[in-house]
Amino acid sequence: MSSADGVAAGPQPAPSARGGPGLRELAGSRGIVVIGGAGGVGKTTVAASFAAAVAATEPGRVLVLTIDPARRLATSLGVGELGNAETLVGPERWAEAGIRPRGELWAAMLDTRAAWDDLVRRHAPDAGTARAILANRLYANVTSRFAESHPYVASERLHELVEQGGYDLVVVDTPPSRQAIDVIDAPRRMREFFAGRLLRWLIAPATSRLVGLASRPFFVLADRVLGAQFLADVGAFFRLMSTMEDGFVSTADAVETMLRDEARFVVVTTPEPGPAREAATFAAALVERGHRLGAVVLNRAVPDWVTAEPTVHTGVLLATDAEGVAAQVAGAGAAVPAGPLGRVLAEVGRSHRLLLAAAERQDAVEGELAGAGAALVRLAIQPDELTDLGALVRAGRLLG
């Protein structure tokens, strides 16, 4: 995600012709923005850019909650191995970037294990149960292996920060998951987990379980396959977990309500077909489930100047007749050898042809994404990696 290029220094491409929805508008009234999309498209950088741009432009407290930032991005935000703690991006970092921010920018990393531990402490009926759960040998395994564990704990932490952090805007980057859609489904799955038949069976006393077995071939099978002892261990663990059911279920409800009613989603993709397909699917699922899609961000987009008519004219000439051009220029008295110049010009032409082909593919991708019905914002690919605060702010402003 680090390698998200976004827009940084250098010649500033114009924002999308369709225009962004406006930073404030994008944030919505409750100021919750969830950044989603496939792996490797630059979600973390887009999240940081958006938060930094809002903090620079408007008064108020802005928090960016990132999942797994690249080292240099973490450094530029001033977060390192800080676990779940929120850190204020200090005045010296703003000074380095030559920006006087109107608001405050806070950053936090999500440490999923620590967040799970917090959840257990909060929802366990008493300190003894909490200790027993945290010390259970299945606990670490289970929390790290639930497919939905990371998306869930991220959205739960978001909810907590929104409720208690006193922020005007919270921007959250979503964790790696099998599918982007896991993020919005996580609260429902967590609820189903506690309501599930098997959990009931696992935590039932052994005697009643045996009675039920006769009619439930699957459980006979589970017993044969996994072994009674293991099932008993799992049962003991989930008996502990089930003491937290009320807390978990009500929180999952609140998280789901928050995501549906209050959060704005920003879906990030690159112009490649794979990530774009996942973005389109995710966007459609959001709309279908009644979530608000604030914008679709096309990261590492082909810059606008590639397709400008004069560029295309020159590019085609260089790609087709570099030698002729070189001979003409060298003959006109330029102090350059025609042969090497021809090769350089041919390479310039070839570079342009590749960019032009990429622009055509991007057009097709944009057509697919237009179906989402949200503003499409292009962040053009840049030569430099986007790491310092100034570059983040410049990129983030293009989102508005």
Added chain:
Amino acid sequence: MLGRRLLFVTGKGGVGKTAVAAALGLCAARAGRNVLVCAQDGRPDLGVAFGAGALGFEPVRVPLDERDAVAGGGLALMTMRTEESLREYVRIHLKIPLVTRLGPLARTLDFVADAAPGVKEILSVGKLAWEVREDHYDLVVVDAPACGDVVGYLDAPAAVEELVHVGMIRHQTEWIREVLVDPACSGVVVVSTPEEMPTTETLELLGALAARPSVPAAAVVANRVLPELFTRAERELFEGVRADAGSWDRLVAATGPGLDAAWRGAELAVALRRRASAHLARLRAGVGDLPVLYAPELDGGDTGLRRTDALATALGDELG
């Protein structure tokens, strides 16, 4: 590397690990080996890579081009489905006539597999190791979970041994582990791209694999490597022409006002290449003796089988 029997292809999300798994499979099939490539549940990418439709648990044969058809060579594709893996396992190992009644319990199984650590993983790893042990294929290439999850996936037999003391699953772990830790048989292929996070995660994963008795690393694939545009002399000329007002003006006169933007496109390509080479250098320095295979950034216009074909050719050249 393709002489092994079981290859797990992993990498950070978005680096093209499915494409590499597909290409390695095609490469080995061209070399006359009978290959199975297995995708993760629910991901359509592997089918797309061969222009095939949706894949199921039951392997489907991919017809090879005439030029690729070598005696003994063959390619089959499947996708992992935990429930069907359990169904097959039950049929083969338990001989319990419950099989038909498993269907409606898929969600419950999903639950128990999630709740019981390592079960889902061992049903996947175990199935693939079994295909190797039974000599159904010369080579099984697995499009494995991403970097962050692959260690847990490969360590599932050990985790199950630790947590489960009796039961049928427990009895299977020993031979599965033997298959996995044998460097002559199994290996992990880590796919990376010349970018910061993929490089960092690749090196971290190699460290994690080396630190435990797990599947040994077999190779790193540096994917999407950008070509060098210029020789050193050409590069100096490229920069010199831009800096010299006289040459530049003549060039603009010959090619039109779009030259500035066209030049900027090449500058962008040069800068991206330079940025990538710093990450490649870090990758090379970090991998030690492990072979690094370079795969070029492919023409974005190629899709499906053409793309897989191009990548397989590139990897084949690297493998020699």
